[in-house]
Amino acid sequence: MTDTQKRLNSKEFADPVAEEMIVSRSFWADARRRFLSHRLAVFSVFMLLALLLFALFGQYFARWSFEEIDWNVLGRIKTEGAPSLENGHWFGVDDLGRDLYARVVQGTRTSLMVGFVAGPLAVLLGATLGALAGYFGGRLDQIITGFYTIWISIPYIIFFVVWQAFFGRSLTQMIIVIIIVNWTAGLLIVRGQVMMLKHREFVDAARMLGMSDLAIIFKHLAPNILWVIVIYTSIVIPEVIMAESLVSFLGVGIQEPNTSWGALISEGARTMTFGTLWQLAFPAAFFVIAQVSLYYIGDGLRDALDPKDRR
């Protein structure tokens, strides 16, 4: 035996190879492996988890509630309202003497809630409509794509502002309007995928077994387009958080005393002329960390899932 043959037969080499051949690798296992090799993305997942934990449990470390006014520092906010460990205002106080740490916890909660509830729901709605349009074609397809074309040419802020101003500024309304505004996300690409997949043999087979159209769409086509939905969700979530913040910044977002990142940034920006910079810095930092993490997670997911990009 030559050296090469010896090496190929050696235990260190042969065992992993055999294992590799036995364990067949599914699409999702493959994707997971690729995602985990994207270091920034993995790190971002941890950052996002940290933000989630902060939103869930941050309040237990606050010494003040988010609506309570600290009369001791009110009126002397510039000198005594800065972040301090002594009086328990970890992030300082806001313009009205309320604890900024507690308010950031509250704002993080609102913003993440809006992003992670409204974003996926909007994509699901768009994907469902896209799948129906692609599968059935014909008149239904014309109606849905026609409405899509009309919808995307309306600047979203208009609906957002009108809706928020007229229907009260609660979290539920915010989530509803975001779904209405963003339902077009991912519609076209899902439609395209379904149009391509519906002529494949497995769909014919399912039809011959007597499955109904809807069952075919949701049982057989859905798993095949799940990757598109995942990618689009990862794009839409930061967009939604950004939109919510913008609207809150404009003053038509979440109602006081509840708050969100955008509302906090807006307050901080208004008061920065008085030198109370921490009021801008903390909310802006949280917002930017979230956006950066979501960006890299989305990037990692795209690399991991997009079949055009197989390495």
Next chain:
Amino acid sequence: MFNYTLRRLLTVIPTLLVLIVFSFYLMRLAPGGPFTSEKPLPPAVMQNVLERYGMDQPLYVQLWTYIKNIVFHFDFGPSFAQKDRTVNDVIVQGFPVTLTYGFWSAVFVLVLGIPLGIIAALRHNSIWDYTMTGLAIFSQIFPNFVLAPILVLLFTLSWGLLPGGGWNGGQWEYIVMPAIALGTSYMAGVARLTRGSMLEVLNAPFILTARAKGLPERVIIWRHALKPALLPTLTYMGPVFVYMITGSVFIDVFFSTGGIGQDFIDGAYSRDYSMLLGLAILYSLLTFTLNLMLDLMYAWIDPKVRSSL
């Protein structure tokens, strides 16, 4: 080409109709109105006010009158909240402001974004490339409402170079910060996209041919690579325009430029139906016009698209 333009122009009608009808009913069905205040008006006065604005008639009649006035008289009606101004007045005063810094912002996006992307592509994997990509990601994540306060903090509060707001008849000092705050993240997007497509084009066979012919690098880039590399950037500009229009609402509010964005937000607070609707139509028309122009330009550049029209 002509038929295509005409077809596109016709689609604006259903779009605006959907917008008007939807917004109209949405606003009217919501509780409250422009004349509800904490101290309610006496019923007789209220009746007079409603009659004055034609709001005593059934909703569909009001909607019909509204549409008729726009189509035949180009009249968007009186403002319900600002007693002495009509919506037309507001548009005539505010719209040029928004358009002016919007235009300069678009110039900033293209004139800085495209060269940055090209430089990064030509010096692929160099320090230039990494700095550019890093900056691009960074500024894409910094939305205008985070960037604008930071700009004011630096240029106005710390260095005192530029005024922190206002318009003053559109002197350049008053345009710089709104234009930069509005455009930066899209500038970054344009740079990133141009870099990507330029890299792709530079690896294409026809560039290899040009190199093999012995053409100087300058000619290869300007004459052969640039046009195909800019196509993706052009498609990206469509949504960018929409976002910039959206962003201008914020810029108007934050920099108190006196543009229409401020009136729009004020209108939302005071339930100024005609103001909201009129400005919504204006914003949509603007989006539509920009997108149409972009598509025509696209057809002009790309022969494949032209032949399919």
